[in-house]
Structure formats: structure tokens, C-alpha cells
Amino acid sequence: MSKHGLKRPRIVLLGGGFGGLYAAKSLRGVAAQVTLIDRRNFHLFQPLLYQVATGGLSPGEIASPLRAILKCQANTQVLNAEILDVDPARQIVHLIDSELEYDYLVVATGASHHYFGHAEWETLAPGLKSVENALDMRRRIFMAFETAERESNLENRNGWLSFVVVGGGPTGVELAGAMAELAYGTLRGEFDNFDTKDVRIHLIEGTDRLLPSYPPDLSHKAEAKLKKLGVKVHTRTMLTQLGEEEVTVKKDGRSEKIQARTVLWAAGVEASPLGRKLAEKAGMKTDRAGRLNVEADLSLPGYPNLFVIGDLAAVEQDGKPLPGVAPVAMQQGAYVGRTIRDRIAHRNSKPFRYHNKGNLAVIGRNAAVADLGFIHLSGFPAWLIWVFVHIRYLIEFDNKVMVLLQWAWNYFTRKRGARLITGEDLLPALRGAASEKERRSRP
Amino acid sequence: MSKHGLKRPRIVLLGGGFGGLYAAKSLRGVAAQVTLIDRRNFHLFQPLLYQVATGGLSPGEIASPLRAILKCQANTQVLNAEILDVDPARQIVHLIDSELEYDYLVVATGASHHYFGHAEWETLAPGLKSVENALDMRRRIFMAFETAERESNLENRNGWLSFVVVGGGPTGVELAGAMAELAYGTLRGEFDNFDTKDVRIHLIEGTDRLLPSYPPDLSHKAEAKLKKLGVKVHTRTMLTQLGEEEVTVKKDGRSEKIQARTVLWAAGVEASPLGRKLAEKAGMKTDRAGRLNVEADLSLPGYPNLFVIGDLAAVEQDGKPLPGVAPVAMQQGAYVGRTIRDRIAHRNSKPFRYHNKGNLAVIGRNAAVADLGFIHLSGFPAWLIWVFVHIRYLIEFDNKVMVLLQWAWNYFTRKRGARLITGEDLLPALRGAASEKERRSRP
Numbered sequence: 035m036s037k038h039g040l041k042r043p044r045i046v047l048l049g050g051g052f053g054g055l056y057a058a059k060s061l062r063g064v065a066a067q068v069t070l071i072d073r074r075n076f077h078l079f080q081p082l083l084y085q086v087a088t089g090g091l092s093p094g095e096i097a098s099p100l101r102a103i104l105k106c107q108a109n110t111q112v113l114n115a116e117i118l119d120v121d122p123a124r125q126i127v128h129l130i131d132s133e134l135e136y137d138y139l140v141v142a143t144g145a146s147h148h149y150f151g152h153a154e155w156e157t158l159a160p161g162l163k164s165v166e167n168a169l170d171m172r173r174r175i176f177m178a179f180e181t182a183e184r185e186s187n188l189e190n191r192n193g194w195l196s197f198v199v200v201g202g203g204p205t206g207v208e209l210a211g212a213m214a215e216l217a218y219g220t221l222r223g224e225f226d227n228f229d230t231k232d233v234r235i236h237l238i239e240g241t242d243r244l245l246p247s248y249p250p251d252l253s254h255k256a257e258a259k260l261k262k263l264g265v266k267v268h269t270r271t272m273l274t275q276l277g278e279e280e281v282t283v284k285k286d287g288r289s290e291k292i293q294a295r296t297v298l299w300a301a302g303v304e305a306s307p308l309g310r311k312l313a314e315k316a317g318m319k320t321d322r323a324g325r326l327n328v329e330a331d332l333s334l335p336g337y338p339n340l341f342v343i344g345d346l347a348a349v350e351q352d353g354k355p356l357p358g359v360a361p362v363a364m365q366q367g368a369y370v371g372r373t374i375r376d377r378i379a380h381r382n383s384k385p386f387r388y389h390n391k392g393n394l395a396v397i398g399r400n401a402a403v404a405d406l407g408f409i410h411l412s413g414f415p416a417w418l419i420w421v422f423v424h425i426r427y428l429i430e431f432d433n434k435v436m437v438l439l440q441w442a443w444n445y446f447t448r449k450r451g452a453r454l455i456t457g458e459d460l461l462p463a464l465r466g467a468a469s470e471k472e473r474r475s476r477p
Numbered sequence: 478m479s480k481h482g483l484k485r486p487r488i489v490l491l492g493g494g495f496g497g498l499y500a501a502k503s504l505r506g507v508a509a510q511v512t513l514i515d516r517r518n519f520h521l522f523q524p525l526l527y528q529v530a531t532g533g534l535s536p537g538e539i540a541s542p543l544r545a546i547l548k549c550q551a552n553t554q555v556l557n558a559e560i561l562d563v564d565p566a567r568q569i570v571h572l573i574d575s576e577l578e579y580d581y582l583v584v585a586t587g588a589s590h591h592y593f594g595h596a597e598w599e600t601l602a603p604g605l606k607s608v609e610n611a612l613d614m615r616r617r618i619f620m621a622f623e624t625a626e627r628e629s630n631l632e633n634r635n636g637w638l639s640f641v642v643v644g645g646g647p648t649g650v651e652l653a654g655a656m657a658e659l660a661y662g663t664l665r666g667e668f669d670n671f672d673t674k675d676v677r678i679h680l681i682e683g684t685d686r687l688l689p690s691y692p693p694d695l696s697h698k699a700e701a702k703l704k705k706l707g708v709k710v711h712t713r714t715m716l717t718q719l720g721e722e723e724v725t726v727k728k729d730g731r732s733e734k735i736q737a738r739t740v741l742w743a744a745g746v747e748a749s750p751l752g753r754k755l756a757e758k759a760g761m762k763t764d765r766a767g768r769l770n771v772e773a774d775l776s777l778p779g780y781p782n783l784f785v786i787g788d789l790a791a792v793e794q795d796g797k798p799l800p801g802v803a804p805v806a807m808q809q810g811a812y813v814g815r816t817i818r819d820r821i822a823h824r825n826s827k828p829f830r831y832h833n834k835g836n837l838a839v840i841g842r843n844a845a846v847a848d849l850g851f852i853h854l855s856g857f858p859a860w861l862i863w864v865f866v867h868i869r870y871l872i873e874f875d876n877k878v879m880v881l882l883q884w885a886w887n888y889f890t891r892k893r894g895a896r897l898i899t900g901e902d903l904l905p906a907l908r909g910a911a912s913e914k915e916r917r918s919r920p
Contacts, residue, residue: 075623075898092535094895101667102892111669114623114898131627165899180518180557184574224544226554439882449545452537455518455557456608 042067043378046127046136048117048308050077050100052363053142053344058110060371066378068110069134071127075099075114079428081360083162084205087171087298088212089220089453096428097165117143119311122337138339138374141308142367145345145358148302148323155276159297162205169456171298175213176455178296183225189293195233196294198281200273201301202239203247204359204395207256209300210237211398214263219399220450236266236292238283243269245403247357248393252403255412259397273301303358305346312342321348330385331373332366339377341370349386356388360427365389394420485510486821489570489579491560491751493520493543495806496585496787501553503814509821511553512577514570518542518557522871524803526605527648530614530741531655532663532896539871540608560586562754565780581782581817584751585810588788588801591745591766598719602740605648612899614741618656619898621739626668632736638676639737641724643716644744645682646690647802647838650699652743653680654841657706662842663893679709679735681726686712688846690800691836695846698855702840716744746801748789755785764791773828774816775809782820784813792829799831803870808832837863 043066047054050072058070076097085091100112116130120139127134147161160170175197182194199210217233224230237244237260243253244260244267257267268285275282281292305324313320316334320326325348326334332347334340344363349356356362369386376383392406394416402416411419486509490497493515501513519540528534543555559573563582570577590604603613618640625637642653660676667673680687680703686696687703687710700710711728718725724735748767756763759777763769768791769777775790777783787806792799799805812829819826835849837859845859854862 075619075896089537092537092895093897093899094532094535097897098894099896101664102894102896105667112667113627115627165897169899176518184556184558221544224548224555451541451545452535453518453542453545454536454540454608456536456612 043137044069044135045138045140045374046071046134047140047142048072048120048127049142049144049344050074050112051080051142051144051344052360053144053367054140055100055103056364056367057140057142057343057371058104058107058367060368061110061374062107064109064375064378066109066374068107069113070100070104070110071113071115071117071129071134072100073114073116075101075112077103078165079424080163081424082428083165083168084209084212086165086168086452087162087209088175088216089172089450090212092452093165093168117308120308120315120340122312122315122334122340125339136339138341138377140341140343140367140370140374141312141346142342142344142363143306143308143346145303145305145323147299148304149299150302152276155299158276158278159200159299161299162209172453173455173457174296175216175298176453179221179225180455181295183227186227191228192232192234193279193293193295195228196236196292196296197234198236198238198292198294198297200238200297200299202237202241202244202267202269203300204245204393206237206239206300207244207260207395207397209298210235210260210265211263211396211401213298214260214265215398216450218264233264234266234294235264236268236281236294238271238273238281239267239269240272241269245395248395248403248405249410252405252410252412256395256397256403259401259412263398303345309342309346323348331383332370332386341373343367343370349388351388357393359393361391362388392419394423396420486580487512487578488581488583488817489514489577490583490585491515491563491570492585492587492787493517493555494523494585494587494787495803496587496810497583498543498546499807499810500583500585500786500814501547501550501810503811504553504817505550507552507818507821509552509581509817511550512556513543513547513553514556514558514560514572514577515543516557516559518544518555520546521608522867523606524867525871526608526611527652527655529608529611529895530605530652531618531659532615532893533655535895536608536611560751563751563758563783565755565758565777565783568782579782581784581820583784583786583810583813583817584755584789585785585787585806586749586751586789587806588746588748588766590742591747592742593745595719598742601719601721602643602742604742605652615896616898616900617739618659618741619896622664622668623898624738626670629670634671635675635677636722636736636738638671639679639735639739640677641679641681641735641737641740643681643740643742645680645684645687645710645712646743647688647836649680649682649743650687650703650838650840652741653678653703653708654706654839654844656741657703657708658841659893661707677709677737678707679711679724679737681714681716681724682710682712683715684712688838691838691846691848692853695848695853695855699838699840699846702844702855706841746788752785752789766791774826775813775829784816786810786813792831794831800836802836804834805831835862837866839863 045066045068047057047070055077061068076099079096082096104110118128146163149155160167178194182191185191199206213235217230222230244256245253271283271285274284281294283290309320309324309326326342328342328347332341343366345358373383394404396402400417401413402420404411404416404419488509488511490500490513498520504511519542522539525539547553561571568579589606592598603610621637625634628634642649656678660673664673687699688696714726714728717727724737726733752763752767752769769785771785771790775784786809788801816826837847839845843860844856845863847854847859847862
């Protein structure tokens with residue numbers, strides 16, 4: 035199975051996201067046999083997926099091959115395989131075509147979207163967790179503009195020019211901001227049969243302010259900036275129904291309809307199914323989002339050599355749950371790597387503690403909000419910090435200097451070159467306007 | 478339908494490839510109502526698709542939105558629609574959801590692959606004409622390496638590490654060269670269970686030399702360079718059978734089997750189906766590749782206002798057919814644009830004549846062959862010319878300076894960052910090794 039000796043402890047890492055990758059990196063040089071397993075062959079920089087969805091970046095620019103990242107780490111093997119289940123009692127991971135024994139296991143399989151019990155919404159409103167999701171969103175967004183150009187009926191055209199973003203957290207705010215830049219900036223003047231001023235971008239948030247996990251002053255700055263960009267912000271508004279041509283929302287007890295052909299999902303998140311399977315085996319329960327409670331050292335209760343990190347772990351600190359963001363997963367990954375090192379060397383380790391260096395959300399082309407704890411920033415200074423932090427992480431893995439340049443290029447030219455409508459299922463979309471007419475002509 | 482007056486002549490261009498786009502550009506400023514129709518919303522720089530297939534570039538880097546390219550051309554509208562048929566007698570183009578009258582029509586819908594009557598080969602051996610094709614190839618190539626890493630049976634593993642490129646024209650040569658760079662350069666040292674030295678890359682060509690359309694000395698230089706890179710070159714070899722695990726070829730009358738799980742198609746090409754439809758309506762025949770014979774001004778016989786250009790037109794010059802390459806389509810597009818200008822102004826125009834500035838094919842990282850007519854170049858000088866020519870065209874459309882930088886970056890680092898295995902149908906591929914075992918264990 036491997037070039038390493040058999041007596042070395044076998045450390046298996048499930049998932050090549052921020053958690054798994056940082057665990058792998060912090061195990062560099064350890065006298066152990068490390069195996070990182072992911073069903074994808076690349077690490078994805080998820081915080082920039084909204085840029086792929088809106089045509090600003092290509093998937094290849096925010097993904098790095100796991101093998102390339104870990105190439106120089108002699109104790110680590112990368113396996114590209116589907117993970118089926120874990121048997122914590124026998125210390126075995128079941129893959130789709132084999133099984134793997136472990137001495138230490140790190141489960142970091144992340145989360146996916148969640149449609150609050152409306153699984154049928156998924157086909158109408160794609161989320162933003164994978165490259166395929168982002169390309170699906172990109173296809174829908176640009177196809178909507180193309181269909182509007184061909185549509186002669188004004189009411190139908192307005193439906194194609196209306197976009198709803200569900201969820202006012204960081205992803206929803208970033209997506210709505212990028213949509214506004216796209217419609218009112220990049221695409222202005224490119225269509226003959228309508229003006230992009232007619233485009234409507236709605237952002238729907240259930241609580242009373244955007245970015246509910248941020249301090250209120252930054253929420254209000256984000257809302258003001260989005261409104262200035264042209265986004266219609268609806269707070270205290272719940273999505274109740276989702277149709278092909280319209281969205282029904284409830285605000286202050288009143289039902290309201292928004293005509294829109296394109297709905298983008300940036301709301302619920304649910305831990306990967308492996309969490310529930312693991313909980314069942316360990317005789318415990320997950321929380322409502324499918325996450326597992328863990329000990330102070332992030333191990334599963336009763337299984338001191340099995341660690342759960344990232345979006346799959348429900349960790350509280352100072353009475354508040356840690357958010358499902360990249361820095362938490364990164365710090366947990368690095369912590370678990372150090373803890374396993376300590377265990378192998380029979381040293382004690384301290385409990386995990388998250389050091390919050392700040393929260394950042396970008397709003398359009400040159401504004402952001404930043405909660406750095408000691409100071410709240412907004413506008414261009416916050417945007418500069420946002421760019422710096424994101425590029426720094428990208429470069430850390432893969433020397434993605436190119437993305438910085440691409441970014442600068444897009445910034446100064448307002449161009450979005452990655453606006454491709456791709457996918458084999460183009461024809462139904464191209465037929466959109468026609469089938470619409472047919473349907474309408476029926477009694 | 479448009480912002481332009483009704484008395485202006487209506488010029489319709491079908492296809493946004495090199496032909497259609499150069500026609501559109503040469504119609505800039507003409508007092509006419511120009512409509513460019515394509516089923517895709519982008520122009521694709523097809524000569525670099527092999528780089529997408531081998532993980533060197535992302536699709537967004539070799540595609541430019543048609544709207545962005547033609548944004549500043551006030552007389553031109555871009556329509557993203559499926560073209561169904563043309564009625565040359567009534568001068569109407571049938572789109573999937575509407576129809577369009579024209580005074581002048583330019584048909585430039587290009588070509589697709591052709592499997593010499595073996596349509597069933599398409600699923601086993603993807604071609605390289607669209608972004609989807611290239612991503613399919615990329616998925617198969619990188620999935621083969623990942624499957625080999627998981628495969629413990631040596632014979633099966635060798636099957637996954639064996640690649641066959643069918644067709645020794647420029648595309649096949651470029652693809653085989655890039656595969657060699659990938660396997661023996663980029664991926665070296667990234668796998669634990671095999672050495673990439675075990676990878677086999679076979680290039681199959683039916684005639685007696687590679688690049689049959691080039692002068693023989695360059696063919697031999699290309700073959701020598703590919704062999705030096707590690708490619709097994711098989712000339713005078715015909716593909717006779719294609720299976721999931723092996724390829725059967727015929728050489729000098731003898732049948733031979735090559736074990737290979739991944740076959741890449743770079744052989745036959747066939748004109749788009751619109752050609753045959755048009756031929757039927759015009760009461761003429763296409764040639765074997767589905768192309769239409771045209772007059773000296775590239776118009777369809779009997780229809781002086783209907784022009785056929787690019788891969789859809791069969792044009793002879795000095796007794797030899799013009800090749801289906803980008804420069805021919807570009808010059809034909811520009812010519813037809815000028816000819817329509819002349820017609821509108823009641824001026825005469827000269828017959829079309831192709832000015833061959835040279836043929837180029839790249840072989841791996843820093844070698845190429847160039848036939849510039851007055852001189853034949855190979856090796857690094859030819860490669861420099863190749864880079865210069867390709868980047869020049871990319872920049873012309875969309876200021877793709879970024880691609881130049883990406884290129885330089887890949888060149889110096891030997892990195893290929895766009896190595897993503899994507900697509901919703903990952904699971905069957907991940908199951909590859911398992912189903913293989915199951916199948917083998919059955920009697």
C-alpha cells in the first residue's frame with residue numbers, strides 16, 4: 035500500500051478542504067504514514083466560489099491539485115476516492131473499493147447546502163459549495179441575460195432580468211454585490227433589446243439585518259453599500275415558496291410575490307452525511323445541522339483517537355458556537371495535527387482555542403466590511419484587507435500569483451472574462467423562451 | 478428587433494468562430510444591421526483546447542464573450558440561439574424560437590469530429606472541439622492517474638497508465654506532446670504506488686508520417702522530438718477496434734492490441750449538419766466530409782448573397798484543398814465582410830485568395846515545427862514563433878495578457894494548475910477499480 039514502514043502509526047485524514055489540508059501540513063515530517071482522502075483531486079478555495087459563479091474567475095484559478103500541494107511531503111499519500119463510512123470501534127475507514135485501517139483519524143468532510151426541508155428547491159435554486167454548483171449558477175445567470183435578449187414579451191423579459199439571492203450572510207452579500215457589479219457595470223451596453231438598468235437583484239434575509247454574525251454597525255454599512263450598488267435588500271423576509279417564474283416571501287406576516295426566473299441559494303448549510311453515520315455508531319446525536327459535539331481536544335466522545343473538525347464539528351467557545359468559516363477549520367486542522375504529534379511523542383496537549391483574527395465580507399468591486407475585534411472597518415480599507423488576506427491564502431498553497439494579477443486586471447478593466455455558458459444540457463435553456471410561449475398559449 | 482432603421486440591409490452571420498467573428502469585425506461601421514448568431518455565448522480559441530484537456534489552461538482563459546468582443550460595434554447584435562435551418566429561397570434563418578430574414582447570409586458553423594462510421598467510439602474516445610470535450614478529456618486523463626494509484630493489480634494499473642492518441646495531425650501531435658510533458662514532467666513524484674516513468678503514450682497515424690500536410694523534413698523532426706519526449710509513435714497504423722480496456726490497430730497487414738483505458742481522438746472532422754441541410758435545399762451535394770463547394774467569391778452556387786466559409790466550405794486553390802485551420806477561416810471571414818461592403822456600395826470584388834503565412838505545430842514545452850514557406854524551422858525558434866502567434870491572436874480579441882503570463886508561469890514552474898477532475902458523474906469513475914474487480918471475479 036505504501037512505501038513507508040508498517041510500524042509507523044497510520045494517520046488517515048478524510049477531506050481535503052481547509053481542515054484536512056491544514057492537518058496534513060501540520061503533520062509534515064512526523065514519523066507516521068499519513069493518508070489524505072478526498073473524492074476530488076483538488077483543494078478548493080470556497081470563499082471565492084462566488085467569483086466563479088459571476089464570471090470573474092475560472093475554477094482552475096481557485097483550485098489547487100492536492101497532490102501538487104503535498105508533493106514534497108514524503109510521509110503523506112493522497113488518495114482520490116469516495117468515502118463510504120467509518121467504523122470507529124474497529125478503526126477502519128470504508129472506501130468505495132477498499133478499506134483502510136487507522137491509528138488516528140481526522141474527519142473533515144465539511145458541509146453542503148440545506149434547503150430547510152424543501153429538497154425540491156435544489157433544482158430551482160443552486161447553492162454554492164462545489165465547482166459544479168458555481169458553474170451551474172454561472173450558466174443560469176448568463177443564460178438569463180441571453181434569454182432576455184431574445185424575449186420580445188416585456189413581462190417575460192423582466193422575469194429573466196430579475197434575480198433573487200436567498201440568505202444575507204457573507205456568501206449572500208458577496209453574491210448580491212458581484213451580481214450588481216456584473217449587471218450594472220460589466221454588462222452595461224452589451225444588449226440591444228434591453229438596458230441592464232432594468233435588472234433587479236433582490237437579497238432576502240430572514241433576520242432583521244444582513245450579516246447577522248457581524249456587529250450591527252457593519253451590517254448597516256453593508257446594507258447601505260449594497261443599496262447604493264442597486265441591490266434591493268429585504269430583511270425580516272422569509273422565503274415561503276419557490277416556483278419557476280416567481281418567488282413567494284413573507285414579510286411582517288404579509289405574503290408577497292417577486293417575479294424572478296433565477297434564484298441563487300446562499301442560506302442553509304448542513305454537515306456532510308458522514309456526521310450522522312458516525313453519530314449513530316458512537317451512540318450520540320448530531321445537532322440540527324448534522325454536526326457532532328466534540329471534546330475539548332476535538333476528539334469524538336469515547337474515541338480519543340478520532341477527531342472531528344471544520345464544518346462537521348459543533349464547537350462552542352465562551353458560550354457561543356464557532357462559525358463555519360475557513361479560519362476555524364484551518365486552526366482546527368493545525369491543532370489536531372499538533373495534538374497527534376503530541377500523542378505519538380506521549381506529550382500532553384492543551385484544549386483547542388480559536389483565535390479570531392477578524393471577519394470579512396466583500397461588497398462589490400471596492401468595498402468590504404471587516405470586524406477585526408478591536409476595530410470595525412468598511413469601504414475601501416476593508417476591501418484592501420480582504421484582497422490581501424485572500425490572496426495570501428491562495429499563494430500559500432500554490433503560488434497563485436496569477437490570481438492576484440487576474441484580480442487586478444478585472445478590477446481595472448471591469449472585465450469578467452470567464453463568462454462561459456457551458457454544459458451539455460444547453461438546449462433546454464436555449465429553448466427557454468420558446469417553451470415559455472408554448473406553455474402560455476395552452477389553456 | 479433592433480435599434481437600427483429598417484431600410485438598412487440585414488446581414489446575418491451564423492457562428493461565432495474564427496470565420497463568423499472576422500466577418501463581423503470586417504463589417505464594423507457598415508450602414509447595415511448585422512446579427513451574429515451562435516449557440517454559445519463565447520468565441521473559443523480552439524487551437525489551445527489541448528492545453529485545457531491537459532490541465533495547463535482553464536476554459537475561461539481561451540474563451541472570450543462574443544458580446545464583450547463586439548460591444549463597441551454599434552451596428553452589430555449578438556444573439557445566443559440554436560440555429561435549426563436556413564431557407565435560401567425565402568432568405569430566412571430558422572432559430573429554435575423565432576426566425577430571421579436576411580439580405581446577406583454568412584454560414585460559418587464549422588465542424589465537429591467524425592468517427593469514420595463508428596459513432597459508438599465517441600463515448601470511448603472524446604474529441605477536442607468544444608469546452609465540454611476538453612473537460613471530458615481532462616477528467617479522463619487525471620482520473621486514469623488517480624485510479625492507477627488505487628489499483629493494486631499491476632496489469633490493471635498498466636491499463637490505466639496507458640494512453641492512446643488517435644491521429645497524427647497537428648492536434649494529435651500537440652496532445653501527445655502535452656501528455657508526455659504532463660506524465661514525465663509535471664506529475665513526476667506525485668504518486669506513491671507507481672512511477673510516472675511507467676506511463677505509456679501511443680500516437681497512432683494512418684499515413685506514413687506525422688503531420689501529413691507539412692513538408693516531410695518537419696514531419697521527421699516532429700517524430701524525433703516526440704520520441705525524445707517518450708511518446709511511442711506508430712505511423713502506417715490504422716485503428717480497427719476500440720474497447721474499454723484495449724485498442725486494436727492494424728500495421729502492415731498485421732493486427733496488434735494495445736492495452737489502454739484512455740483513448741483521445743484527434744482524427745476525423747466532419748462539417749456541421751447545417752451543410753447537408755443547405756446542400757439539399759440548394760439541390761447540390763456536399764463532399765465526403767459534409768462540406769459545400771462554393772464559387773470563387775465563397776458564395777453558394779445560385780445564391781450570390783449566401784456565403785459559406787471556414788470548415789464548412791470546400792475551397793481549392795492551385796489544385797489543392799485549403800486546410801481546415803483558423804487562418805483560412807479568418808481570411809475568409811474578413812474577405813466576405815469586404816465583399817458584402819462592396820455589394821452594398823455596388824462595387825465589384827476580387828475572388829477569394831488564401832495567403833498562407835505558415836503552418837505551426839507545437840511539441841511539448843519548448844519545441845515546435847514551423848513551415849513558413851520560404852523557411853522550415855523546428856525546435857525552440859519555432860516554439861517562440863508559435864507562442865508569439867497564438868498570444869497575438871488571443872490579445873487581439875480580448876486583451877488576454879493574462880494568458881501570456883499564465884503561460885510563462887507554467888513554462889518556468891512546469892506547473893499545471895487547472896488539473897481539476899470535475900463533473901457530476903464522478904462516482905462511476907471513482908468506482909472504476911471496484912467494478913473492474915467485480916467484473917473480473919465473475920466467471
